[in-house]
Amino acid sequence: MDESVDALMRDYQGEVPGASVLVIHDGKPVVSRSYGYADLEARVAATPQTNYRLASVSKQFTAAAVLLLAEDGRLGLDDPVRKWLPTLPASADAVTLKHLLTHTSGLVDYEDVMAPDATVQVHDADVLHLLESQDRTYFSPGSEYRYSNSAYALLALIVEKASGQRYATFLRERIFAPLGMDDTVAYEQGVSTVANRAYGYSLADGEWQRTDQSSTSAVLGDGGIYSSIADLAKWDAALYDDRLLSDASRKLAFTPWTKTDDPTVEYGYGWRITGETVWHSGETIGFRNVIVRYPQRGLTVVVLTNRDDPEPYRKALQIAALFLP
Incomplete structure (x- = not known):
């Protein structure tokens, strides 16, 4: 299986920005492999302990934080957002926390303003x-779906208000440390460090x-978590x-609450x-x-990469197919 996965990941091998691949089957890591470089300039090879910026894979942790506070x-979850x-x-x-979690709030995208x-x-x-100046929504809350980074940034702020802790501290104390996700x-630049850090390339x-880094890279709730395949296991x-x-709570997270703009995809909480x-x-x-889980089959595939292209979702499905009957 390692050779089959290596063949699928050949574009990430050599002196190029790399990738880490995790396959878990029936509770056991059956593939844990890394390719290429985490840091091209310093020629640091990627390893299973390399920490990549998760981007929107972070949203599942923000959602979990909200569920823990619930x-x-x-x-x-039905609280009005303006309560917080x-x-x-x-x-x-009319926007509720559930609307934020499911991208059905209609709030304006902060990137657009x-x-x-x-x-x-x-x-x-x-x-x-930025949103305080936008007295409008794209649609009536709950009536449509529109993917919203604004929503998850606001959820991070609500986690802080409800817990009395900084968002990063709450995640560390309530999620990462209890699970042994030590790295x-x-x-937060100037506040925390990333061990075994991968740097991004285009x-x-x-x-x-x-x-x-970009001008939006410091927003935590929608995409600011770094992790490795070792910790994601x-x-x-x-x-x-x-x-x-x-x-x-797990049932709530995995319930398909809304259809999305892709007819094959519905959305839960993160x-x-x-x-x-x-x-x-x-x-x-x-x-x-990307992280792809087949919970009824006990199979999970994670592909983390430190490059802009290509998107790894189809690659993860190809890897998963190696393990499916």
């Missing part, structure tokens, strides 16, 4: 400030250029039992749902990632 009785963030304009009156030439990084609190971090004029295991989330799979991809400058 279990604690600190918030309700009252400076949002009146157009957000940033200055087009912005170079200073924005943070989750800045997303709130996973919601990264191909330009036939050369790999480091493109590790522990996360995957926790999604089968109640060591972190209750059965009821998870896409397609047939028998629950999955999520992540795309940001310099990184493309």
Whole structure:
């Protein structure tokens, strides 16, 4: 199987930005392999301990944080968002936390209202400030689906208000540390560090250029977590039992609450749902990632990469096919 996976990942081998691949079957890692470089300039090879910026794969952790606080009785999924963030304009009156979780809020995309030439990084609190000036929504909350990074940035702020802790601290204390995900971090420049860090790259004029950060890279709730396949194996295991989330909370996360703009995909809380799979991809400058779970078959495939292209979802499905009857 290793040779078959290697053949599928041949474009990531050699002196190029790399990738790490994890396959878990019946609770056991059956493939844990890395390719290429985590840091081209320093010629640091990728390993199973390499930490990649997860981009939107981070959303499942934000959703889990909200579900943990709901279990604690600190918030309700039907709470109006303005209960927690009252400076949002009146157009957000009907938006609930559930709408935020399922991308059905209709809130304006913060990327669309940033200055087009912005170079200073924005943070989750800045997303709130940007939306305070937008007294409109794309549609009536709950009536449609539109993928929303704004929603998950706001959820991170709500986690902070409901818990009384910084978002990164809450994740570390309530999710990462209990699961032994010791090197996973919601990264904040000048506050935390990323062990075994992968740097992102883009191909330009036939050369790999480091493109590790953009003006939105510091927003945590929608995509700011770094992790490795070694740590994500522990996360995957926790999604089968109640060591972190209750059965009821996990059922909520994996319930297809809404159809999406892809007829083959529905959305839960931080998870896409397609047939028998629950999955999520992540795309940001310099990184493309995916986790695909087949919970009824006990199979999970994770592909993390530190390059802009190609998207690894189809590659993950090809890898999964090697293990499916």
